[in-house]
Amino acid sequence: MKYSKMKLAQEALKHKGLLQKIPAVYRMIKAWRSGKYSMKITDILFPALALVYVISPIDIIPDFVPFVGALDDLAILAFAIPMLLKEVDKYLIWEFQQKDKSPQGQIVDAEIVE
Template identity: 55%
Template sequence: MKLSKIALAKEAFKHKGFIAKIPVIVRMVKSVMSAGGYRPEYKNVVLPGLVLLYLVSPIDIIPDWLPGIGVLDDLALLAFAIPMLMKEAEKFVVWEAERKTDKTIDAEIVD
């Protein structure tokens, strides 16, 4: 089965809760870019950004035209990047709630 990068992206969006987290991710990016905003673990934001750039670029480690294995590099990178971004989005939601209520919320993100 040969998957295009568009089909691969559609599969990634089926990740549990990913679509629901898109508005949170957008708010997080806006907050990161503003002065005094949220400061994430940069590896959890930068690496998924680099993966996105890799996926939309025409350059591939394993060419997509190879049947069966052509999308393995893309799948591996998505499997690596999406959980990192989701974890950071969850931390951002806690940070956002703390700022709105001015109370400390004791929470632990469990992998």
């Protein structure tokens, strides 16, 4: 069975929860670039480089080598996707805490008047 890079990328995207978190990844990068959210550059750089490596035609082990050619791509993705999901989970917690601090997200004591 021959694996193409696109097939491997599709398999990686099936990782539990990744597709639902893509909008959060975008918001996380946007908040990081604006300086609102702080994270280590490596937490976003390694997954980005892994994606570039998987998509690029240059490989450590060429793809035409049966099974082993796809193995290096899978190993890179197996390392990068959990790293990215971990950082996104931290961001989502931070984002929720920021909403709690905003005036719209706080519960204010009030008296009901009829």
